[in-house]
Amino acid sequence: MHLLLVDGSAYIFRAFHALPQLSRKSDGLPVGCVQGFCNMLFKLTEDLKGEDEPTHMAVIFDAKGKTFRDDVYTEYKAQRPPAPAELVPQFPLTRSATRAFNIPSIEMEGWEADDIIATYARLAREAGGKVTIVSSDKDLMQMVEPDGSIRMLDTIPRPGQPPLRWIGVEEVFSKFGVTPDKVIEVQALCGDSVDNVPGVPGIGVKTAAELINTYGTIENLLDHVDEIKQNARREKLRDNADLARISKQLVTLSQTVPVELDVDALARQPIEPGKLFPFLKAMEFATITKRLATHLDANPDDFAADPELAAKTAPGAVGFDNAARAEARAARQEATGRSNASTVAHAADMHAQTRAIPFKPEAYEIIRDTEHLQRWIDAAYSVGHVATDTETTGLDNQTADLVGISFSTAPGNGAYLPLGHTQGEGDIFGGGLAEGQMDIRVALDMLRPLFADRSILKIFHNAKYDLGLLARYDVPVHSIDDTLLLSYSLDGPQFNTMSELGEHWLGHPGQSIKDLIGSGKGQKTFAQVSIEDGARYAAEDSDMTIRLWRVLKPRLVAENMTTLYETIERPLAPVLARMEGRGVNIDRQILSRLSGEFAQRAAAFEAEAHELAGQSFNLGSPKQLGEILFDKMGLEGGTKTKTGAWSTGADVLEDLALKGIPLARTIVDWRQLNKLRGTYTDALPDYINERTKRVHTTYSQHSVLTGRLSSNDPNLQNIPVRTADGRKIRTAFVAAPGKVLISADYSQIELRVLAHIADIQALKDAFEEGLDIHAMTASEMFGVPVEGMPSDVRRRAKAINFGIIYGISAFGLANQLGIGRGEAGDYIKTYFERFPGIRAYMDEQKRRVKADGFVSTIFGRKINFPNANSHNPSERAFVERASINAPIQGSAADIIRRAMIRMEPELAKAKIDADMLLQVHDELIFEVPEGTQDQAIPVIKAVMEGAAEPAVRLTVPIQVDAHAANNWDEAH
Secondary structure, three states: OEEEEEEHHHHHHHHHHHOOOOEOOOOOOEOHHHHHHHHHHHHHHHHOOHHHOOOEEEEEOOOOOOOHHHHHOOOOOOOOOOOOOOOOOHHHHHHHHHHHOOOOEEOOOOOOHHHHHHHHHHHHHHOOOEEEEEOOOHHHHHHOOOOOOEEEEEOOOOOOOOOOEEEOHHHHHHHHOOOHHHHHHHHHHHOEOOOOEOOOOOOOHHHHHHHHHHHOOHHHHHHOHHHOOOHHHHHHHHHOHHHHHHHHHHHOOOOOOOOOOOHHHHEOOOOOHHHHHHHHHHHOOHHHHHHHHHHHOOOHHHHHHOHHHHHOOOOOOOOOOHHHHHHHHHHHHHHHOHHHHHHHHHHHHHHHHHHHOOOOHHHOEEOOOHHHHHHHHHHHHHHOEEEEEEEEOOOOOOOOOEEEEEEEOOOOOOEEEEOOOEOOOOEOOEOOEOOOOOOHHHHHHHHHHHHHOOOOEEEEOOHHHHHHHHHHOOOOOOOEEEHHHHHHHHHOOOOOOHHHHHHHHHOOOOOOHHHHHOOHHHOOOHHHOOHHHHHHHHHHHHHHHHHHHHHHHHHHHHOOOHHHHHHHHHHHHHHHHHHHHHOEEEOHHHHHHHHHHHHHHHHHHHHHHHHHHOOOOOOOOHHHHHHHHHHHOOOOOOOEOOOOOEOOOHHHHHHHHHOOOHHHHHHHHHHHHHHHHHHHHOOHHHHEOOOOOOEOOEEEOOOOOOOOOEEEOOOOOOOOOOOHHHHHHHOOEEOOOOEEEEEEEEOOHHHHHHHHHHOOHHHHHHHHHOOOHHHHHHHHHHOOOOOOOOHHHHHHHHHHHHHHHOOOOHHHHHHHHOOOHHHHHHHHHHHHHHOHHHHHHHHHHHHHHHHHOEEEOOOOOEEEOOOOOOOOHHHHHHHHHHHHHHHHHHHHHHHHHHHHHHHHHHHHHOOOOOEEEEEEOOEEEEEEEOOOHHHHHHHHHHHHHOOOOOOOOOOOOOOEEEEEEOEHHHHO
16 A cells, blocks of 8 residues: 555645636636646646555645644644635635545544644554655654655755655754654754744754754653753753643644544545546636546546536536535635625735734844754745845845845744845955855855745745846746735835835834935945844844735735736736846947037037027026026016026926027027936946946836836936937947847837727727828818828827827917917817717716726726815816826736736747847837847737737737837837
8 A cells, every 4th residue: 555645735835826826717716726736736646656656645634723732822823824815715626626636635623634644644554555745844754754654755846856855764854853753852842933833942953953862852851951061051941841842742743633534445546537527627727628638538528518427526526516616606705705895804804913913123033054044944835935035235236235135934023144244345255244144155055946936935025126136146036926016006106115015004114224324425335234233124124024915915806906916017027127137238439429419519509599698698507597588588478486586497498499489499409418418328338237238227117107117227218219319329229249129119009099998980990901090180180181191280180199198288289289279279179079989088087086086907907096086176187187198008008018028938939039128118129139030020029919918809909010220229
């Protein structure tokens, strides 16, 4: 007999965290974990062949409710957070999946899965059989036998390790420093922060193993405690003797659980298609169904369509009998709630629970050696998640050095791993390092498998920064959550820092970084902070992160924002991190030449301005300029600021220039040239990274209300594209040697989205036929044939097309076109008459924002306007205009975000070597090997043009224009 006992609860959490969230298309039921569970279960049975093939098998689960351990110690597992809301309805479905594979599914009230596994392992061994326990749980290592009759199997893939990792006596000794029969004693001494087993404070695994190898048992150790020479150790054992005894009761597995099925009843049965395929079809698992159909040489449709076979389906097979229907219905109600009440209540309860847990900086730990670090790695594997944060020497993750990493697995706990704190000058790889730190290479080697493991969820705040930094240290990170993006998905850019989030949700803003490192000339880097001070700050960050995660994550389901977060926000962060890390090539010589040219032209404009003004003055002085324009020249329309000076902002000068004032136009041109010089031609060379020789912008994913990305340090999104000078600057963005740039740009994406949302048939027809949309609009409005249309007529229609999207007024259109306000008003009136659906759309958006306080994109992104019903008329007017544009701009932003997420996998599938470098509004920039652009462009276009589907089927065609060249301007 070979009995295979699967730790089903561990499989569930591994499947949930390893895979992206997936919902059943027919009703939205979360099923991603169930799919992963099925794949893992099938793979397990396929991997174990030959002498390892089991004759008996069962999957053991934890039941709901308390166990005997709660009577022993009321705080047992008290710190464990409740299961994620998306996972709750999948618990019963994993049991159904087990039965569908014709495997016994076992759980018992009052007992943990580990106790049931231990009992069956004993029974099988006593019957002369051998046992394999499929788990990596350290609590089960006490069951391993020296003769190999009971051993464990870790099937979770980890980088650098075999896919199947057998755990015997040697592996147990390597972990605990004792043989399996002494594991209980060591665990009782060192405790377990994950399960809240107290142990003896201050005693770790290494010390515990030393003591147990000397004294044999907890009881004997405590009887001879006076013999221990170390004073602190002796006192800790004396003072905490009762905790040690309680801990031993908690970690000792029961081997006498009154199981209902005997071992013989666990004999392995072949898969029955009549049980399996109805379940898989009900779950809508197409891929695994095809694979199993091939494996079983069966047609799934034959079984699903046969009512007799459906009737024979096990009670847990979803969708075929009354018990199954009730089970699925209860699960679905638990996930979505009647009128969403249960999930809202759950989210509120999580908030209340988390806020009630006090912050205790004195409880945070400092990790100084491999043993201590391994304990935290094990804790992460035990609970399936870890909040983590990097501390560095700067805000630029492409140049900053790693100073330390913090961790937290539950609210209230936290640890800091210092790696690069200095005693003075010196780098982190030697010289000047403070004592009491691990070697950074050793620490990162230990952490790489954890960060790369897709089954362990890594929770960050602003993950993009950490991902980019860790990539430079060759630490790949998979399976992430991000509290900053959770907040952004739920509340928009209302909160941008952890301090703001902590203050709002936890009533605790946390320590200010300025209090730690100072500011101004006296500011120091985190590396110069003492390890102890740095630990309190860093561990608190991770503690706050896991608390915020507990508060925010349940709200996704309660507020129907799971899809936005899971399909757009979360997967985009790693994409942006890679783009930032790649950077873009800049030609210094082109920029230098342009700086000289712009300086000469600016000087000419300055001389011209002096001549027009009739005197010399400082063009950069608003005060002097205002006096010349409105005092000396006596121009009308001037207004004064609160300080009494004339206002000379861009809008004032543009207005004067449109009225034909030459000096105003000259100043506008002078300002534009100086801005281009200061922002780009003079500044960009300073952004070239010494390590990569490229410029790396930083994208903000969470700061724009509508979902657009912003670019900073340097801002590459504001280079004018419609001016000759802006295009000249783009010529300095060049491909690396042997490569070319590809620019792929959405054509009139916002107008296409408007046509779809407002259901404007004339616009949809024009896009379908590939017409010039502005010429078509002009023809509709002014009755002018498209053929031979005057350019100024088309220009007016274009201004109206785009102006309408932004809620332009007659006054604004008049200024833009240089016409009277009455004529502009007539244009807008005619426009609405020709396209009545647009007026209806605008009115509906205004009504919605007043009623709900928000509007939505076609992908469900909520764009909040808390001032929608403000008593201030100007505020209300702004909100009305914004509510018209926001769904259009936001939907367009979501489309390009979806394209960016899909792009890399699709290019890889097509075996195309292409790096996505930049996103500039509706445009993506790629770098590809010269000669491959013709293969890359069709894939890029296909991904971008189909990015909305299948979530939204647009009623207008999306068009992308893509070209390749050696520089950005020529590729555009």
